[in-house]
Amino acid sequence: MDADARAALDLLLTERDITRLVHEYCHGIDKRDEARFLAVWSEDAVWQVGADTVFRGQEGILAAAQQQWDTFRQMHHWSANLVLSVDPGEDRATGESDVDITVEMGDGSWVRGGGAYRDTYVREHGRWAIGRRESVGHFHLYGESADIR
Known part of the structure; x- marks a missing residue:
């Protein structure tokens, strides 16, 4: 395999691995799977959920997720429109995706919202992580209860 083919293959595999991270985040947070959720984050990751709300490191990020799990009866995240920027041969990439979120509050009411995720990905110990x-760009729609048939 020549150098151009190797570079193209590395780019495709990188994009596949990072895309999977975006989806694993949704599965981990929604299914309350600590191991799956933590596996997407780098050791010193930063999760900024609002202008003044920032969680640092895997312990801080897990504590924030656990607080959400205690607050919401259920959560559903859908990420779409992922656009990646990858510099071939680098251990860093960036991406942006849109997110749609639906949560059931403790009182049974529902909140639907969305926005975008702006991510920086790093390759550490041979694997990609957030x-x-x-x-960013949050919006929320509040409702009473839902009867979906």
């Missing part, structure tokens, strides 16, 4: 995730 190094920084910033949530």
